[in-house]
Amino acid sequence: MKKIALLLMIGLAACQQPAPDHAVITGHVENPSDEEVEVSYMKEFVTNSREQVTVALDEDNRFTATIPLDEPRIVRLQVPRRSVNLYLEPGAETEIQFDADDSSVLPDLQGDFSVENNLLLGYNKEVADNYSRMSVLRKTAEMDPEAFAGYVHDIRQEKTEYLENHDRFDALSPGFVSLMQATIKYETFGLLMEYPMAYEHFHPSGEAPDMPDGYYDFAGDEDLFSDEYTSISAYVNFVDAFLSHKLTESAPEGGYDPDDYYAARFELANEHLTGETKDIALAGAVVSMINFGNFDQAGTYYEHAMDRISSEMYAGIVDNAYQKALALSPGKQAPAFTLTDIDGEEVSLSDFRGQVVYLDFWASWCGPCMQQVPHAKELKERMKDQDDLVFLYISVDTDESAWRSTVADKNIRGVHLNVPGFSHEVPESYNLQGVPTFYLIGRDGQIVDNRPPRPSHDNIDDVLLSALEE
Secondary structure, eight states: OHHHHHHHHHHHHHHTSOOOOEEEEEEEEESOSSSEEEEEEEEETTTTEEEEEEEEOOTTSEEEEEEEOSSOEEEEEEETTEEEEEEEOTTOEEEEEEETTOTTSOOEEEETTHHHHHHHHHHHHHTGGGSOHHHHHGGGGGOOHHHHHHHHHHHHHHHHHHHHTSTTGGGSOHHHHHHHHHHHHHHHHHHHHHHHHHHHHHSTTOOOOOOOTTTTGGGGOTTSOOGGGTTOHHHHHHHHHHHHHHHHHHOOTTOOOHHHHHHHHHHHHHHHOOHHHHHHHHHHHHHHHHHHSOHHHHHHHHHHHHHHOOOHHHHHHHHHHHHHHHTTSTTSBOOOOEEEBTTSOEEEGGGGTTSEEEEEEEOTTOHHHHHHHHHHHHHHHHTTTOTTEEEEEEEOOSOHHHHHHHHHHTTOOSEEEEOSSTTSHHHHHTTOOSSSEEEEEOTTSBEEESSOOOTTSTTHHHHHHHHHHO
16 A cells, blocks of 8 residues: 555656756857857747847857747757757757858757757748748739739748648647748738738839738638737737738828827727737837837826736836836936047036937938938027037947948037947937937936937927027
């Protein structure tokens, strides 16, 4: 009896073992040009944050990476000059060997899911890489809607046949098959949804196409949305394209006012979606509103999001974005900084106490930034008698020479500072999400407006003059 009881206890303990929450990749890198290997995957698609693990190569150029993982994923293993996509499930132990200097030779894979990963490597090289999203969308310039739909469905068929005709298809992990089939399906649906936008962009006429009846019938499928696929980028991208399509259908004459666009997107997501898919879309709409839209309106929709989002993770993402923006709202102290200007002189924000600062974050590679340059010149001419108005530019160019040459070539007058990219502490302190981004800072160093008009806007003069009068 004691022996039976002991066996029962052992069996019960085995049943109570926690599910694995990680996977392990070991490997060897030939001809590396760096000492580290990075493994990552997209953790969530609202802020596009990634789960990332970086490990060092040992003296024999070998590595072991343990990746937090709670569901099947495609992860990206990367070294300079080479990246490899791998399929992993929780508890997997996979071994890889590859040449960082020769992408023509497929990696050697052993261990768990080696069959799936060898299929994935071949699929990407022989099929998927031939049909990148942009290369397919460029075809819209030469295809009417029916022809494009046929082309996209042919691609889907080719991808599906590569997967299902594999000589060991029946032995593949169900998780892998489901992930691949969903990716192929939603890549197809996403491309179909994007046709009108792409046609208008790439076609010489620049006009919107006439869409035939029945083109969007696929969007009426009962199983169109499923929370099972929220970790798949193709699915999330399709949901985004679906909402954009619905917004286009319901747009008022003349289009949406920028301040109303994100609100309309929020309401459409609330109407058409459910579950985690809805949470992602609601969070995305509100975070975009917080970062780029009317901040007072964003406060209202922040409250709506807190009421309607069921996931703690996505509610937390919205709350984090709102708290960051709130810290930079009118009346808050502008974050202090000290940088070196284009002439090598040290400049601090506090140097301009008693003056009004029109702060412009920009970059030489940013098209919208360059579009503002002639408007800024005209604005400065109109404001030439306002001695207490400072035009302060902070470039996020990582190429300092590009910054310097653009300032000189475009003859951009003002105080010029530079930081190497968005991850620098200054753009981070100003919650910089893109460029151009403007702030208006008052004489007391407090933020007057965290969404001031651009130089091209009709009421920019009134906004600046009002700040100067305070």
